[in-house]
Amino acid sequence: MVIMCIAIPVKILKIIDNYATASFEKSKTALVDISLLDVKVGDYVIVNNGYGIRIVDEEEAKETFEIWEQIQEMYKMRDEIIEPDEGEVFDIELDENILQRNRDLANENDSRLRKSGVKSFDIMGSIGSGKTTLLERLVTQLKDKYKIFVLGGDITTTIDVDRIAKHGVNTLQINTGKECHLDANLIKKALNRINLNEIQLLFIENVGNLICPGEFPLGADRRIVVVSVTEGPYMIIKHPYIFGTADTVVINKIDLAKIMQVDPEKLRADVHKINPHSKVVFTNAREGVGIETVIEALKL
Ligand SMILES: Nc1nc2c(ncn2[C@@H]2O[C@H](COP(=O)(O)OP(=O)(O)O)[C@@H](O)[C@H]2O)c(=O)[nH]1
Ligand SMILES: [Mg+2]
Incomplete structure (x- = not known):
């Protein structure tokens, strides 16, 4: 074909x-x-x-x-479904120059953050998986120990950063318009507006999506993917790329696992099949369960 x-x-x-x-x-x-x-x-x-x-x-x-x-x-x-022949990969056009340019800018961001001694975290995951709730918990527990800054990526609105700012940490919103992910260029622009010598931790909430953010590293030290049991049993195996890039996977809303008939241990095994080195933590971010373990996994 x-x-x-x-x-x-x-x-x-x-x-x-x-x-x-x-x-x-x-x-x-x-x-x-x-x-x-x-x-x-x-x-x-x-x-x-x-x-x-x-x-x-x-x-x-x-x-x-x-x-x-x-x-x-x-x-x-056409009313049939076209599937690739065995071994064939659909050619989705992705310009390697764009990805390379993003990687170069991500490396720049990375060395800039390291030079200032800032540890940085790119938090990815679907809309509603619990990224902002997790961040609220993390900043509450960590704000007395570290000077924290949170960048919030969203298509529009400042709802998430407003939720986080209420906990007394500095925030900046990046609205991407129609884009389904942040990129290293947007982070570079945001870093120009932050006094990096005055902060120790930078959390970045990426746009809610399990596909696009995986391709666009931002230059953060660690990549965290938040997935909730309410997304069903197949979210991890359907998105091998993003889970393959994650240092830590947070499986959230474990309080709803029984109702959803989803086995969190099966999800953990799915992550390890794709990425044996990834740390997997179970949380109920709404109630604060598992947050200490996330903090340990992030070595904070
Ligand atoms: N039951 C339950 N609800 C949660 C949990 N974590 C987040 N939520 C709820 O899920 C919804 C979406 O969470 P939010 O943090 O905004 O998700 P985000 O889009 O990934 O930032 C909110 O109503 C949260 O209160 C959890 O562990 N258990
Ligand atoms: Mg959010």
């Missing part, structure tokens, strides 16, 4: 600093990071993971739109 990748260009409508609004598929608009390109209003741009990566001329853009329309017609007619 041949799988073709087609990148659909967007048309730049309005430029605000490093960002632009752009139109695609006739009536939809998107926010694009144009820091990699020198674009002007009216240009057509190929976008990958929110970054404009290449300017294309109008003729090429129109040809691509025509192909895209034909593909959509084909999809309308």
Whole structure:
């Protein structure tokens, strides 16, 4: 089977600093990071993971739109599920330059944080898994021992950082707009606004998602994934990439395990199948159960 990748260009409508609004598929608009390109209003741009990566001329853009329309017609007619042949991997277009650029910036963030003696933690997990509740518990227990700063990543709103700020620690919100993850560039910008010599711990709550954040290291010392038993028995085996990158996995809402008929020990075994070195901790973050063990796992 041949799988073709087609990148659909967007048309730049309005430029605000490093960002632009752009139109695609006739009536939809998107926010694009144009820091990699020198674009002007009216240009057509190929976008990958929110970054404009290449300017294309109008003729090429129109040809691509025509192909895209034909593909959509084909999809309308299709009612079967296409599966890869044995050993075949679907070609999901991910520009290696973007990922490499992110890794370079993550390394910069990492050395900057280390130079200032700041220990940093990237907290990932689905929406509602309990990331903010866990953070509230962690900052409550650790704030007398360490100077803590919390960065909150969300598509929009400051609800989570407001919850954490109530515990008397400094916070900063990063709104990603439409992006499903934080990236090292956003963290770099946030670090410019923090006096790193005045803090000892930096917690970063990533955008609620189990797929995208895995691909975008931020430069934090440790990566923590929070998964709750209410997400069902298959969340871990379905997302091997992100669990493969986690130093610590927090299995939360264990108070609901029986009701959900999910065996936390089975989830622990799933993590260790993917990542034998990952530490696994069971918590009920709402009631504060298991928080000491998380703190030990983080060596704090
Ligand atoms: N029963 C139970 N509820 C929890 C637990 N941890 C978090 N919650 C609840 O789950 C919901 C989502 O939690 P939140 O921390 O906002 O999740 P986030 O989206 O990952 O930051 C809130 O209503 C929390 O009170 C837990 O261990 N047990
Ligand atoms: Mg949250």
